[in-house]
Amino acid sequence: MPIPTPHAHHRPVARRLLRDEVYERLRAAIMHGTLEPGELLRDDELIAWLGVSRTPIREALSRLSEEGLVVTLPNNSTRVAEFEQSSIDEALVAAEALRKHALRSVVGQMSPEQLSQLEGPLERLREAVTIGDTTAITLAAIDYLSKFDAATGNEALADTTALLDAHITRGAARWPDGASRKELLRAFDDLHQSVLDGDVKGAVDAVGRVHNQSPR
Incomplete structure (x- = not known):
């Protein structure tokens, strides 16, 4: 499933606690299946969807990687972890x-x-x-x-x-x-x-x- 586009019901991330909210939004999208196992997570698409800069996105992806929900590949790209x-x-x-x-x-x-x-x-x-x-x-x-x-x-x-x-x-x-x-x-x-x-x-x-x- 492609990364969601920024429609009206996809509100931009609030400025308060930015990195935490980005993490929670990405985590929820993975848990609910909006972001599917094996899906490539491109920074530019995530920036457009969430309305934030690259830094909080990379911080959130790093945290999700520690939890085993995303994986970083040798070419430095990031994918949603496969379902096992x-x-x-x-x-x-x-x-x-x-x-x-x-x-x-x-x-x-x-x-x-x-x-x-x-x-x-x-x-x-x-x-x-x-x-x-x-x-x-x-x-x-x-x-x-x-x-x-x-x-x-x-x-x-x-x-x-x-x-x-x-x-x-x-x-x-x-x-x-x-x-x-x-x-x-x-x-x-x-x-x-x-x-x-x-x-x-x-x-x-x-x-x-x-x-x-x-x-x-």
Whole structure:
């Protein structure tokens, strides 16, 4: 898919926190599949799309390279990293272990405000399952689970799971059928109820089911 052209709905990047916003826009485009695996990323096209200079783009690409989402070739060109199912499987295993650790740390300890932050992503997940939008399912699921990462107060854990989630999202289109999506939603509903009840074991078991239903 070609790099998007700068239409009205593609707003220029805001001047504040420029390098971070460029990174977030490029990362989202890779995760959502707008920038496809193997696609060549040309500086001039990215400059036209994002409306920024070359420097923040190169900084963002360097950061994405460290995360394994883009690769720099010997001729100094940059491409979106190819999709590898094995890396998705490995990311799912690691994310499951970290999420279980997070749940053991925070279930029964979350504030009313932290619990209320779970409602929006869960509702978006239900809507996405209803319409069968696999990318929206993945993004809502990750948004929901990330609340537990944040609640731990452990920045290293949150940063690591965010990196794993970026790779997991690239496998979103591989959800095989509607039955699996419905089972995923049941697992999330059980997870949510366990968290509200302060049931650590129930929450840990449910998040294991969540990851078993994720794209492999």
